[in-house]
Amino acid sequence: MSTYYTEDHEWIAVDGDVGTVGITKYAAEQLGDVVFVEVPEGGATYAKGDDMAVVESVKAASDVYAPVTGDVIEGNGELADAPETVNEDPEGKGWFCKLKLSSACELTGLMDAEAYKAYCKEL
Amino acid sequence: MRYLPLTPEDRAAMLNTIGAASVDDFYEDVPQSARLGTTIAGLPDHQGELAVERHMGRLAAKNRTASDGPFFVGCGAYKHHVPASVDMIIQRSEFLTTYTPYQPEIAQGTLQTLFEFQTQVAAMTAMDVANASMYDGSTSCAEAAVMACRATRRKKVVLSGGVHPHYADATRLLCEAQGIEVVQLPPAVDDELALIDFVDDETACLIGQSPNVFGTVTDLTPVADAAHEKKALMVSVFTEAVSLGLVTPPGEMGADIAVGEGQSIGNALNFGGPYVGLFACTQKLVRQMPGRLCGETVDADGNRGFVLTLSTREQHIRREKATSNICTNSGLCALAFTAHMTLLGGKGLRDLAVLNHEAACDLADALDSIPDVEILTPRFFNEFAFRTQMDAEAVLAMLEERGVLGGVRASRLLPDAGMGNVIIAAATECTTQEDIAAYAAALKEVV
Amino acid sequence: MTMQRIGRPTAPILGGGNAMETRSGSRGLQQREDLIFEIGSADKTGVDLPAPAGRKDRLGGVARKVDTGLPGLTEPEAVRHYMRLSQKNYAIDLGLFPLGSCTMKHNPRLNEKAARIPGFADIHPMQPQSTVQGALELIDELATWLTTLTGMPAVAMSPKAGAHGELCGMLAIREALIARGEADTRKRVLVPASAHGTNPATAIQCGFVVDEIKADARGRVDMEDLRGKLEDTHDVAGIMLTNPNTCGLFETDIRTIADLIHDAGGYFYCDGANFNAIVGRVRPGDLGVDAMHINLHKTFSTPHGGGGPGSGPTVLSEALAPYAPVPYVVNEGDGFRLIEEAEGEAAESFGRMVAFHGQMGMFVRALAYMLSHGxxxxxxxxxxxxxxxxxxxxxxxxxxxxxxxxxxxxxxxxxxxxxxxxxxxxxxxxxxxxxxxxxxxxxxxxxxxxxxxxxxxxxxxxxxxxxxxxxxxxxxxxxxxxxxxxxxxxxxxxxxxxxxxxxxxxxxxxxxxxxxxxxxxx
Known part of the structure; x- marks a missing residue:
């Protein structure tokens, strides 16, 4: 299993043709206290870059984009009642959804952990 | 000038501190061609209080008030008695001259009253949650329609033939600007249930009204059922908030969104505004709501307090993705509403509703006894439509000559509905038996 | 994801300092006050109503099943409840209230007195027009003040607040584009990054798309960015610009901006929230504005009331005036008439935005303010x-x-x-x-x-x-x-x-x- 990162601060952990998507630790810290998350429902299809989810703090609402094209297998329903999970464990229990990838070659455009770390340093 | 504290000496000293020669320096960015050299022509110069009061008094004297004689005008605004203490409360400087409660540590007065207002409106409409008020009933109705489209991701709404025509106009305007299809059913005194036949898989909501513009009360449960069958929503509208004390409220009929006018409670007629829009919905739809919401929380010491919350729905944060462009609400009118409701309590509201209903029943009995008068509204709260053999405008004019303001002609609201002989009349707790007798006597002469 | 991190901490960081505890929960003049649901009861009331006659109802069974369950309070308890709560509010009558862009100025009490004259407060919007000639005259008089002060030919009086006025102006622009047969192509509205949130929200409500313009280093519209966005003009509907802007600055290039927008075939909506800075010194009509709302609760001192009501009359240029919403008042020399339907002489009107005729209670206050100042x-x-x-x-x-x-x-x-x-x-x-x-x-x-x-x-x-x-x-x-x-x-x-x-x-x-x-x- 390998994890990729986008410049818009989403991560995707890929296992076979299934990817688990969330927002990065860096993003979660920048947002401040997350108070609401709207995750996609199973069955929905998104193209790479589509608005896929919404994450809200008290002072801002941010759209989360699909890092790759795919069909949603399931959304993380736990986040509805416990949005703070996104702050506590953004790259673990705070995942947003699982996607069935349409085209694995889209992953090549994304960053690995090292590259993303360097990218954040520049911000 | 009595409202401007700066003296000429102050101004000179301040300019000196700033380092400017005159106030003209501050307007240097204004294009030369747009700078006015002198005072704008065609308007009077300043006046003292006495002169302004005289002017206002002269204009006011040209109007006939609702208390000047027998008065039966309704159709979305109603003459009710407002307790003296309500007006005293809303004139407290701390409520009257404060802003939106953006700094909750020094705005708990406003915030707690909004929380109480939301709780009262939710209970009265029998809905899960209510917001902190909208401009008025008509704009609430329009916002409900677009909210239903947002929630269902559909683009079609259906309005019954009993929805107040002004509400329907406001709704149609906002929807059409957003590419939402609006189906308007033909005007009908008693056909709210016709909505059932117009719901399909593209419909976002069915919008019905009870009591409707003709006064007819309807149990909209079948409309809600039909809507829900197609995964659409039911929006339940009312224009007379006092009816909620007696008539089946939106929540008991399965409404998903309830909207209405709150003027009747705590607010004067004011020739149409300011009024207070009531907006309530189910828990499921909270995040789709327009307008401000007040919520409970704690402060750093653990004490209960209230704040504006779920603001990410609103324009100041969400900007072009906001649920609505609304910013200002009707805070002070909502305060009048909640103060009057606090005085009434649930039992008082019910008793007040009964008085209204009985006055309207007495009026209907009195008018019904006149030959050539036909009561059209089969079931009503405090307002009903009736027909005579004559043009309604002429009838109302002749009643006015006899000192009676007898209601609203349906053709003023619905010019093309073929209702030229129909009058809509309302009675409230302010209506006396003498008023009713005067109306009946005058109408008998006229028709 | 979009990263919006501009903003403020929203959870307390340190504990407060209100350490000294009292047994009552009150603190001197600050009285503890619970919710009415905790202090009231179902059998209390502050309103004495006559006993109902007990006659048979005509509801046809459409009757409420479950009572509201709401408590009541007697008058002394209710007055004290609101009095105590009022003491927890800051107000302009107490001290300086420097909320930028909100214009918290003194609210003259004469205006409150005038608005409560029964001849204004106790008249119904659907009374025969012959019985409300003084009210229609007042609306006409206020309209004259507004058009004269702004140098604009027409004003729509019905909008209920600033954002509703924006809606009015943008719907008028939409209607003008429909009349030109260009409503389907001209969808793009330019909005500066510094704009009030209501501007982009309003544009979207009217079916437009928002194109954000940058601010320059001087806090004004970046003219280079604007010119770039106007290279392709076919889809331009207009611009929404606050002037003086939200940085508290006059837009130096305002005439050029107006000309560029007009040359591109679009309209100039001006957010008039800050009109109080220029009233009497500059007329927006001289700046090329096509539509502008005026917050009566800002420039003309009608009280903010803890969040409303407002009032947002919207002035319109010759180009947009025909599309003004109904209703409006016409002065016929021997009397005043209300045009209520979008037909006949008002056939080009974009329609009705709201029930009745606007915020009359605010009109009275604003006119009293204008007459007082002159x-x-x-x-x-x-x-x-x-x-x-x-x-x-x-x-x-x-x-x-x-x-x-x-x-x-x-x-x-x-x-x-x-x-x-x-x-x-x-x-x-x-x-x-x-x-x-x-x-x-x-x-x-x-x-x-x-x-x-x-x-x-x-x-x-x-x-x-x-x-x-x-x-x-x-x-x-x-x-x-x-x-x-x-x-x-x-x-x-x-x-x-x-x-x-x-x-x-x-x-x-x-x-x-x-x-x-x-x-x-x-």
Missing amino acids: ADGLKQVAEDAVLNANYVQARLKDVMTPAFDGYCMHEALFSDAFTADGIETIDIAKALIDEGYHPMTMYFPLVVHGAMLIEPTETESKQELDRFCDALIGIAERAAEGDESLKGAPYLAPHSRLDETQAARKPILKWTPPAPAAIAAE
Whole structure:
């Protein structure tokens, strides 16, 4: 299993043709206290870059984009009642959804952990 | 000038501190061609209080008030008695001259009253949650329609033939600007249930009204059922908030969104505004709501307090993705509403509703006894439509000559509905038996 | 994802300082007051109603099944309830209320008195027009003031508030585009990044798409960016521009902007929220404006009432006037007539936005204000408002960081550049509460980091301004030094900082009775 990162601060952990998507630790810290998350429902299809989810703090609402094209297998329903999970464990229990990838070659455009770390340093 | 504290000496000293020669320096960015050299022509110069009061008094004297004689005008605004203490409360400087409660540590007065207002409106409409008020009933109705489209991701709404025509106009305007299809059913005194036949898989909501513009009360449960069958929503509208004390409220009929006018409670007629829009919905739809919401929380010491919350729905944060462009609400009118409701309590509201209903029943009995008068509204709260053999405008004019303001002609609201002989009349707790007798006597002469 | 991190902490960081406890929960003049649901009861009422006759109803069975369950209070209890709550509010009648862009000025009481004359307050919007000629005359008179002050030919009186006025103006633009047969192609509305949130929200409500224009280093529209966005003109519907803008600055290139938009085939919507800075000195009609709302609750002093009601009459140019909404009043020489339907002479009208005829209660107050000031006084209003703001800016500029160089209009804008690490704009705002002031507007406009927008208005004396500046300078110096105690402010307010995060995570939007088990445990 390998994890990729986008410049818009989403991560995707890929296992076979299934990817688990969330927002990065860096993003979660920048947002401040997350108070609401709207995750996609199973069955929905998104193209790479589509608005896929919404994450809200008290002072801002941010759209989360699909890092790759795919069909949603399931959304993380736990986040509805416990949005703070996104702050506590953004790259673990705070995942947003699982996607069935349409085209694995889209992953090549994304960053690995090292590259993303360097990218954040520049911000 | 009595409202401007700066003296000429102050101004000179301040300019000196700033380092400017005159106030003209501050307007240097204004294009030369747009700078006015002198005072704008065609308007009077300043006046003292006495002169302004005289002017206002002269204009006011040209109007006939609702208390000047027998008065039966309704159709979305109603003459009710407002307790003296309500007006005293809303004139407290701390409520009257404060802003939106953006700094909750020094705005708990406003915030707690909004929380109480939301709780009262939710209970009265029998809905899960209510917001902190909208401009008025008509704009609430329009916002409900677009909210239903947002929630269902559909683009079609259906309005019954009993929805107040002004509400329907406001709704149609906002929807059409957003590419939402609006189906308007033909005007009908008693056909709210016709909505059932117009719901399909593209419909976002069915919008019905009870009591409707003709006064007819309807149990909209079948409309809600039909809507829900197609995964659409039911929006339940009312224009007379006092009816909620007696008539089946939106929540008991399965409404998903309830909207209405709150003027009747705590607010004067004011020739149409300011009024207070009531907006309530189910828990499921909270995040789709327009307008401000007040919520409970704690402060750093653990004490209960209230704040504006779920603001990410609103324009100041969400900007072009906001649920609505609304910013200002009707805070002070909502305060009048909640103060009057606090005085009434649930039992008082019910008793007040009964008085209204009985006055309207007495009026209907009195008018019904006149030959050539036909009561059209089969079931009503405090307002009903009736027909005579004559043009309604002429009838109302002749009643006015006899000192009676007898209601609203349906053709003023619905010019093309073929209702030229129909009058809509309302009675409230302010209506006396003498008023009713005067109306009946005058109408008998006229028709 | 989009990253919006501009803003403020929303959960308290330090505990408050309201340590001394009393047994009653009251603190001197600050009385503890619970919710009406906790102090009232179902059998109490503050309204004595006559007994119903008990006659048979005509509801046809459409009757409420479950009672509201709402408690009542007697009049003394109710009056005390609201009196006690009122003591927890700051108000302009108590002190300076420098909320930038909100224009908290004195609300003359004459206006309240006038609005309560029964001839205005106790008339019904659907009475025969012959019985409300004085009301129609008042609307016509106010309309004349508004068109004369703005130099515009027409005004729509029905919009209920500023954002509703924006809706009115943008719907008029939409209707004009429909009449030109270009509504389907001209969809793009240019909106500066510094705009009020209502502008982009309104454009979207009217079916337009928003194209954001940058601000330049001087806080004005970046003309290069604007010209770039107007290279392709076929889809341009118009621009929504606040002037003076939300940075408190007059848009220097306003005439050029108007010409560029008109040349591109679009219309110029001006957000008139800050008209109070220029009333009597500049007429928007001379700047090429096609539509502008006027917040009667800002420029013309109708009270804000804790969040409303407002009133947003919208002036329109010759190009847009035919599409004005119904209803409107016409002066027929021997009387006034209300045009209520979009047909006949009003056939081109875009329709009706709202029930009835607008915020009459606010019209009365605004006209009383205008008559009191007169044309001469209104000019003085603008000049004093601008003088006061520049005085505040001059007094603060050495300790705080002005966002832009040069004079401001009616409000002074500062960034948080002067604060030490760890001290934020919100800390300065909350410390102002302890000094007895309402905070300034914070974190708006978005184009300035940690923005603090201060609008004193013309109804403050020099002494009041000096006291305020002295207080703010003291706080600013502490902020520059990194005084951590600021993070616990306010210490002297009825409440310490409230936890907005908790409120949003688990929203409690109404009172619910405690569960029986909880009652038993008490």
